Amino acid sequence: MPDHNSSNEMAASAPGVFVTTHWSVVLSAGESQSPQAHEAITQLCQTYWYPLYAFVRRQGYGPHDAQDLTQEFFARLLQSHFFACADRRRGRFRSFLLASMKHFLMHEWEKARALKRGGGQHLLPLDAAAGETRYTQEPTDNVTPDKLFERRWALTLLERVLDRLREDCASTGKAALFDALKPTLTGERSGLAYAEVGARLGLSEGAVKVAVHRLRHRYGQLLREEIAHTVASPAEVDEELRYLLAVLSQ
């Protein structure tokens, strides 16, 4: 699982200020290949490798090939050229990753496979077996590989936000509260009776209302932060959010 060291630093930041995020660190590093940039790109890849794996599988590659291929792709991405290309560009990580993978499939994979029959070194530890299990459990029919990638991307992002939110709550002993109140994150019609929840958790109805408000507010913060990690400037967060909404509307 990805690590969460960055969440505290994020939580401390004032709302509305665009904190230094993974993708912007990578972009601003240019060709200098700083350790911070390397760390940032590794973080991003560890979080978002699954959507790419699903994309490769949907292209028609078998589980073994897809695992190998995804590993090799990330290994190359982390090793080389990548930083040179990212300089001065101001795009989204999502688009960059997909375009690079398509290029890799078309130009380099066959060659790479021929060269490394003996097995190569993997720079990024990915739980490929879990990825395959997940792939076979999720609906993939009637979508193009691109669309599957976009949808998996959106879901991965949401999962990560919810994981961080749950951890936030758990760190202050409020895991049960999170589990009880999470339906309010999808809107007000969840039919959740605050008094009932309060009675179960030993809180007043008023206290539950306050907790709901805080939970929703924190959710908004974390969502914005997570998206900010994958885009180049704060102006793009809303746009990306609307894009994800469109992706999930299908």
Next chain:
Amino acid sequence: MQALPATTAVGESSRSSLMNTTTSCPECGTRLGADAPSGLCPHCLVREGLSILAATEAEETGSAVKTVPTRSGPSKTASAPAPTRFGDYELLGEIAHGGMGVVWHARQISLHRSVALKMIRSGGLATGVEVQRFHTEAEAAARLDHPNIVPIYDVGEHEGQHYFTMKLVEGGSLAEAIGGRPMPVRRAVPLLAKIARAVHFAHQRGILHRDLKPTNILLDAHGEPQLTDFGLAKLAERESSLTQSVAVMGSASYMAPEQARGQARELTTAADIYSLGTILFELLTGQAPFRGASFVETLRLVVEQDPVWPTALSADVDRDLKTICLKCLEKQPQHRYPSAEALALDLERWLAGETVLARPATAWERTVKWAKRKPAVAILLGLLVGITVAGLSVVVWEWRRTEANARALRRSLYAADINLAQRALNENHLGRAVELVQKYGRPRPGEEELRGFEWRYLWQATRGTEERTLAHDGFVETVAFSPDGQTLASLGRDSCVRLWDVTTGRALTNLTGIDVPADHETALFFSPDSRLLVAAIPVNGSVNALWIWETATWRLGGRFSAVKQPVFFLPDADTLVARVTGGAVTWDTTTWQPNLGVAESFATLGRFRARSPDGRFLLTTPDDARVQVWDLTSHSQRGGFAINDAVYKGRRTPFALAPDARIAAAGNWHGEVHLWDTGTGREIAVWVAHPSPVFGLAFSPDGRTLATGGFDQAIHLWDVATRAKVGTLRGHLSEVWCVAFSPDGRRIASGGKDMTVKLWSARPQTEEASLAGARLPIAFLAHGAQLMAVKTSHEIAVWDTATHQELWSLNLTNGVAHELTSLAVSANGELLAAGTSQGEVLLRSQNDAVPRLRFTAHSRRVIGLEMSPDLRRLAAAGPEGVKVWSLSSREMLADFEGAAPPLAFSPDGTKLATAGSNYTVLLWDLSSAQRLATLAGHKWGLQSLAFSPDSRRLVSSSIDGTARVWRADTGEVLAVLTGHKEGIPCVAFSPDGKTLATGSTDDTVKLWSMENFQELLTLPDFGDDVSMVLFSPDGRTLVAGGTAPGPEIKSVRIWKAPTLAEIQAEERTRKPRR
């Protein structure tokens, strides 16, 4: 050509048993699958996220306004009477002032955005020539779209005051960041490299800065440098006032010697490179290289002295860095870096620990420099330098006079104007857009024709969609249709009511002599039987004069004074009612006898606000907080509502009443429109209809559509039930003040500040056409009348480009056993080739249900296909390389190892371009089957290749976000097109070769001049990754396609551009009538 998406589901079971335990989302009812995060509906999670963030941002924006970011603190002269309103701007506070003028933090009212507004010091532009030059240069600078250059939004003049506006950058200037101390080298060097790249970007577009200094470089919230005042600072400071200005005294330290000498009036890029050197010097040492006790002393030092070595001032500066710095500070322009990019590259080399290219000064050169410091030698050398500079000036002068240079300048200005026109269009500022487009007519003898697809597209886009334009000589206050739908009346500030035949647009008559005062509410309406026309004109405060004409003869039937609004007919048309002080008065409209009996029931009418389209209901406001609806049939009040919003209390706040009076609408100064249910008094909806004030508002006769017109020159049509925008009417060149629907609902009339009345169809065509169901456009058929596009992963179809109807489709998998992996279509769309996962290539004509030819091209999957324009050859790419086959004999003609897609044949059939390894482009000669050249330069994977129609140029595009233009014979790079934020999956030349279109995953399509490689414009946001762009063979159409999200796929977009001949013919027939 492009790879097809995979056609069928992969083999294994794709639904797990988990899918059987689905639940539904309590919010939206969607069935939740196993992939729902934490069991929650992903769609609702994102939707809620958006609304939570919007709420949070609203709070933050509220607080942000209170803390106005200033660069040098509030002005000490803030108490002086400052103009708060300045044209379209509100001046909120002074940010800085200097030699050039005052910089204000301002709000642009029409667009609701914060800007920095720079007013040019009065007298700064004394002559007409200087004013012209300022505007020209500012417009050119406004074209610079670079992440490290502060964008200029607008250039203009208000009440004789010249100004320009730019993005408001928070954070201080570089001067403040330096603060007299050296900056850490590892921060300073990348910073200056970025600045140098931005300067180079401007130089490539023909724009010099001329006043680079730390105070002109701002640092944004992320510490990124932002350059301001490109090409402007020096323009606005007249040379003669130089000596007195304190601000200029400061900048003498950053001035190049040739600039300080004042001899070389025509500066070159080398002067900016010198200034970059002084900034680098100051970053490294904390002080400028030359600083005299006085301005003149500083100038003298700049001209005469060699700088101290920065190594002497800071221990952190190494020998290489010193060399770079001193190379910029060379007295002779030709000894400096040849370009700002070369400086940036050397700085980047230094960062990477590589050897820098700046050659250290030789011992001999050092001796010469030393000798120069000796006064006696200096005199001699001064003479020598003087002669050299004088000689250089003459050369430069001569050179600038050459025709080539004039052409370059004209092209550059053209690109700038096209850019600005598109920007104005995006902001609905049609008047400005038209002005810029109209600057370029038919070229005069000897002049180059600059107008390409982009101009023709803009001409069409700015043309307006009105059916007729009718002219007034003053601003148009009110328009009204007669209830029989035959006559349109308009009231203008030209003291005239004009009458028009709605069907023919013919002027019927002018009713003159009516003095229409400014800023008062006038009323103009017909009697229900169309027999009479009434105008209520304020003469003194709320007291109106009433003019009544008989429509049969247009004779003045009566004139009454001292009445107040509302004035209205009762539905039987026999009675006219007007409010008077203390009550109301009515007239029998046949005898004009007053009848006080009816009047009593209307004695409590408030201020008039609107009448329903059928004239049966009135909307009035008895006071600021209440709105009442009056039923004129029953003479009684019927419902109403309360308004709490203070913004509705002002003048020109339009109201409208739906035909059955159940719904009322109002627009306000913030561009919002509110809807109320008049029965329950509840507010139904509020939305932002315009970015700026709404002035005109009207319901259609069926009550389903609401038209809004406003400050932004546009009229929008809204579906009342869903509040969806159903159309936009563009054509007014200034503010729209009034709108009205014809009684049959088929037409709209509007008027406003551009002194015209316009008649429109109330069912406008959608702004940008799209083809439903089409995904990737692949070929134009029938000379552009039809378009072939990929529809699904295994189906292509053909659409009519005029009607947007699908004509026929073809299932490509018929008769094919294996998965399709790639597709190519001949330029005319007649021949189709598909590649399979088993290395087969299948050929068919567009009429074949199954392939007519098949052969095995590779042992494994075909990953790219392309057909030569003459249909003689086919290139098929596999994992091992690219093979070229004869389409007639099916023989293999060549096997290019190491080549990979993308593929492109040159139109003359002699060359093939492919990708090579390490992101290179390979050029192959087809007759000899030899590699001609390897083109290196891209930093990441190639995405697309295209030859120019004359086969002389090749364009490649890459994930690195650039497109490169190469000479197809030598492989020399002619230009690197930077501007996209992400990769560029597709490029296309216009058939005339003048324009290049690029489509990017940053969701934009850009057009570039292939004459000077400048960016011309960005087409309105595509809203999706762009995977394919294509021009029609006649150059009249550009299409782009991507893979759009959303349930309804409508991602192929069409942009039309009529031919120049069509435009000329059209312009002859379109003159306003009067």
